[in-house]
Structure formats: structure tokens, C-alpha cells
Amino acid sequence: MTKAFIYDLTPDQLAETLNALEQPAFRTKQLIQGLYNKLYESFDSFDAIPKALRASLDAQFEITPLTLHSRVFSKNKDTEKVLFQTHDGHLIETVLMRFERRNTLCISTQVGCPMGCVFCATGQQGFARNLSMAEILGQFIHFQRELRQNNEALRNIVFMGMGEPFLNYDNVSKSLDALSDPERLGIGARHITVSTVGVIPRIAQFAKDHPQVNLAISLHAAEDGLRTQLLPANKQYPLDKLIKACHDYIKTTNRKITFEYALIDQINDTPEHAYTFAKLIKGMLSIVNLITLNPSKAYPYPGSSHARVQAFRDILVSHGIRVTVRLRRGIEINAGCGQLAGSIKS
Numbered sequence: 001m002t003k004a005f006i007y008d009l010t011p012d013q014l015a016e017t018l019n020a021l022e023q024p025a026f027r028t029k030q031l032i033q034g035l036y037n038k039l040y041e042s043f044d045s046f047d048a049i050p051k052a053l054r055a056s057l058d059a060q061f062e063i064t065p066l067t068l069h070s071r072v073f074s075k076n077k078d079t080e081k082v083l084f085q086t087h088d089g090h091l092i093e094t095v096l097m098r099f100e101r102r103n104t105l106c107i108s109t110q111v112g113c114p115m116g117c118v119f120c121a122t123g124q125q126g127f128a129r130n131l132s133m134a135e136i137l138g139q140f141i142h143f144q145r146e147l148r149q150n151n152e153a154l155r156n157i158v159f160m161g162m163g164e165p166f167l168n169y170d171n172v173s174k175s176l177d178a179l180s181d182p183e184r185l186g187i188g189a190r191h192i193t194v195s196t197v198g199v200i201p202r203i204a205q206f207a208k209d210h211p212q213v214n215l216a217i218s219l220h221a222a223e224d225g226l227r228t229q230l231l232p233a234n235k236q237y238p239l240d241k242l243i244k245a246c247h248d249y250i251k252t253t254n255r256k257i258t259f260e261y262a263l264i265d266q267i268n269d270t271p272e273h274a275y276t277f278a279k280l281i282k283g284m285l286s287i288v289n290l291i292t293l294n295p296s297k298a299y300p301y302p303g304s305s306h307a308r309v310q311a312f313r314d315i316l317v318s319h320g321i322r323v324t325v326r327l328r329r330g331i332e333i334n335a336g337c338g339q340l341a342g343s344i345k346s
């Protein structure tokens with residue numbers, strides 16, 4: 001019989017498991033400490049727990065859901081991309097960005113992605129399946145273990161890797177609980193960002209379930225025709241409904257929304273595009289992240305020039321919109337939902 005992965009269990013389920021093994025209640029805390037604070041890789045290491053119980057747990061569960069397949073570093077070593085292999089042979093990728101003293105991890109939530117965004121290598125691969133909670137957390141745990149060896153730690157988490165997080169909502173939501181729980185992985189909710197192309201029904205639910213976690217919307221175009229060309233999901237979730245969902249989100253959470261906009265030369269970066277964008281989000285509690293698209297085999301159009309980025313930015317700023325321009329750096333050149341399948345460049 002295949003063993004289950006223990007990181008797929010919530011604290012309540014861990015307690016039920018231990019209860020079924022006729023263990024006292026305090027063992028749940030010991031198990032959680034070993035899994036989430038000590039990050040033990042083997043049940044042998046759980047020295048607070050009796051040997052017989054360790055053996056019972058080992059007979060039922062695996063700890064590590066992912067195996068390291070390969071890793072690649074950017075030239076200046078500030079960005080590392082790891083390919084992990086899942087138990088059923090799929091490859092997923094996770095990216096560590098180590099700059100400005102903030103170790104940020106970009107996590108995948110699906111194997112492939114069904115959204116089909118035209119500029120995204122993941123989207124062009126198609127979709128295989130959702131990642132489990134154990135597989136989502138496993139990406140974090142791998143890097144946290146490594147960083148600890150140098151007395152470092154992960155500070156920020158972005159759900160911007162392979163996949164659309166809101167199409168795997170339940171596992172993403174349980175993972176957010178584990179990441180932000182001070183008794184488990186202890187990353188402050190405000191240091192976690194979930195990025196979506198705009199799966200509207202989940203935005204309201206996310207506002208209710210995780211009001212302190214940051215929300216980013218991969219916008220990339222501010223009118224429906226162009227946005228549907230770039231992000232086919234826009235057909236199902238058009239801009240008027242998306243923007244209404246964003247206003248509702250802000251009303252519920254009083255938190256700002258980040259709009260990601262990858263500038264593509266002559267495609268979505270003209271002054272008219274900037275004016276349309278400014279009109280769409282004017283007055284909204286938000287910040288815009290501008291990046292330049294990294295051309296890929298799937299979508300060989302170049303990112304915008306520095307001058308065009310500045311002109312676009314200036315128009316937004318002149319409408320009172322807060323804007324940051326992100327550097328083309330390591331995976332940052334592909335920042336925004338899911339464009340991680342290309343190789344790292346620096």
C-alpha cells in the first residue's frame with residue numbers, strides 16, 4: 001500500500017490520527033513541532049516521541065513529497081530555480097530570489113496550467129493536475145531547511161509559480177493556513193502574496209478566508225479584446241466583473257491590490273493602453289507592478305524598452321496611481337503569474 005504524505009494532514013487530522021493510535025493529546029503538539037519547527041526529514045529524528053509511535057507513523061506516512069531533480073542558478077547567484085519531481089513523475093519548479101536581504105520563494109500550485117496565457121511557457125504546456133498541500137508546502141520546506149544551514153530563513157512567499165492558485169483553492173488555502181500559523185511555519189500573512197489571473201468567484205472567498213494575505217492580479221491589458229487575446233481566461237472572467245470583484249475585495253479587507261502588468265513592445269505598452277489602464281483602476285486602493293516581458297519560444301515578442309516603460313509609468317503616476325517598476329533580474333524578469341518555465345537568466 002502506498003503511504004500518505006503527512007504534510008497533507010491538517011492539525012485536526014494529525015490529532016485524529018494520534019487519537020486513533022491511542023496517544024495522549026500532547027503528542028499532536030510534539031508531532032507538529034517536529035514537522036513544522038524542526039523540519040525533520042525522518043521519523044527517527046522525532047526524539048520527543050516514543051520509538052514505537054515513530055515506527056507506527058513511519059509505517060503509515062511519508063514525510064517528503066518531492067525529490068530534487070535539478071537546480072540552476074543565475075549568473076550572479078541571487079536567483080535559484082529548482083525542479084522537483086513528484087511521486088508520480090511530474091516536474092514542477094520553485095524559485096528562490098535572494099536579494100535586498102529578503103529571501104523570497106516563488107511557489108507552484110499546479111502541474112502545468114489550464115489557463116493558456118499566450119506569453120507563458122507553463123500555460124503552453126497544458127495541465128496535468130493540482131498539487132497537494134504536501135507538495136505545495138514541500139517546496140517551502142526544502143528551501144527553509146537549506147537556508148537554515150547558513151542561519152538564514154525565507155521571509156516572503158509568492159504564489160506566482162506554475163499554475164493558477166485559485167483553481168486549486170482548497171489546497172492553496174490549507175497551505176496558507178500552515179504557512180501563516182505561528183505554531184507551524186510562521187511566515188506573517190502580510191509576507192505572503194497570491195497571484196491570480198482573476199478567477200472571480202474565488203476572490204470573495206479569499207477575502208473572507210485570508211484577509212491578511214496579499215492579493216495580486218495579473219492584468220497585462222486593460223481592455224477586454226486585448227486581454228482575452230493574451231489571457232484567454234478573460235473571456236470567462238471579463239474586466240468589468242473582475243474590477244467589481246476587486247472593489248468588493250477592498251471593501252471587505254481594506255487591503256490594497258497589486259496589479260501585475262508585463263509590458264510587451266507595441267502590444268500593450270502604448271500611451272493609449274496606459275490611459276485605459278489608469279481609467280480602469282483610478283481611485284482604487286492599489287499598486288501597479290510594471291515589468292517587461294521576457295520573450296520565450298512560445299511568445300517571441302520583446303519586452304518594452306526602458307523609455308516606453310518610463311512613459312507608461314509616467315501616465316499612470318500622473319493619474320495618482322502608485323507604480324513600481326520591477327527589475328529584469330533572475331526570475332523577476334518573468335514575475336507575474338506563472339511564467340517560470342523558461343531558464344533563468346541574469
Ligand code: SF4
Nearest residue numbers: 113117120123337338
Ligand atoms: S501566467 Fe499563470 S495563469 Fe497564465 S498560463 Fe501561466 S501559470 Fe497559468
